[in-house]
Amino acid sequence: MGEVHFVGAGPGAVDLITLRGKMLLERADVIIYTGSLVNPLILDVAKETCVTHNSAYLTLDEVITLMVEAVNRGFEVVRLHTGDPSLYGAIREQIDRLNRLGIAWDICPGVSSFCAAAAALGVELTLPSVSQSVIITRYQGRTEVPAAESLASLAVHGATMVFFLSAGMVDTITADLISSGSYSADTPAAIVYKVTWAEQKVVRGTVGTLNEMAQAAGITKTALVVVGKVLGTEYELSRLYAPDFSTAYRQGSSVPRADTEKGDL
Numbered sequence: 001m002g003e004v005h006f007v008g009a010g011p012g013a014v015d016l017i018t019l020r021g022k023m024l025l026e027r028a029d030v031i032i033y034t035g036s037l038v039n040p041l042i043l044d045v046a047k048e049t050c051v052t053h054n055s056a057y058l059t060l061d062e063v064i065t066l067m068v069e070a071v072n073r074g075f076e077v078v079r080l081h082t083g084d085p086s087l088y089g090a091i092r093e094q095i096d097r098l099n100r101l102g103i104a105w106d107i108c109p110g111v112s113s114f115c116a117a118a119a120a121l122g123v124e125l126t127l128p129s130v131s132q133s134v135i136i137t138r139y140q141g142r143t144e145v146p147a148a149e150s151l152a153s154l155a156v157h158g159a160t161m162v163f164f165l166s167a168g169m170v171d172t173i174t175a176d177l178i179s180s181g182s183y184s185a186d187t188p189a190a191i192v193y194k195v196t197w198a199e200q201k202v203v204r205g206t207v208g209t210l211n212e213m214a215q216a217a218g219i220t221k222t223a224l225v226v227v228g229k230v231l232g233t234e235y236e237l238s239r240l241y242a243p244d245f246s247t248a249y250r251q252g253s254s255v256p257r258a259d260t261e262k263g264d265l
Helices: 019-027 040-045 060-072 092-101 112-121 151-155 167-180 207-216
Strands: 003-008 028-031 051-054 078-081 105-108 134-138 160-164 190-191 202-206 222-228 234-236 260-262
Touching: 003 019, 003 060, 003 092, 019 040, 019 078, 019 105, 028 060, 051 160, 060 078, 060 092, 078 190, 112 160, 112 190, 112 202, 134 151, 151 167, 167 190, 167 207, 167 222, 190 207, 202 207, 207 222
Parallel strands: 003 078, 003 105, 028 051, 028 078, 134 160
Antiparallel strands: 160 222, 190 202, 190 222, 234 260
């Protein structure tokens, strides 16, 4: 029998798929890809005999049927998801079905779009004294969010926040962030559209200007919203590289240093 490989395609750019992911695509007999999000150019590495299916037109039952038929014929199947399949990839429901059917599977991780967005913005999402946590979430739309994970509940932490699948609801995100009291209207914010694609747009501003920015740029989908003071310029230096900080590899000295830094973003 064949096997099913869940592969993360990365954020969009063809050269940001992992080496393992590319190898699995090259040897696949069947590829079922998320056509609404995956860059179709990534499929160019598939062999000529490979059969591809766009899952944007399929139901879960139809996807599973394709997998089962292929595996029973001894074929290798790649289920290609955008970014990293562990984030909003809907892989759990597929895996549970495969487990019940006794079909072997594995997961090849991919570069998540939130990592690519940080790269496009040229920022570190965690900075000493600013934020040591990143909250990855989505605003409630047609798919509900657990009550304990409402934006009002998450915002109390004041951490760096990255919103997936929420670009069309920037106005309500802005209102909820400000009303939470943890993010003022002048808190730095950004919208990154189709990160790493040729059409990529990076728009910077503040929580208060998020909606205006999105409208001016014509961004309503396929974008990440990033919010937090890490997008600003002030932070504390890492203790790891302080001259007076001892590690297993270096003995610290008593040389003083400035504790803060101001960047030029």
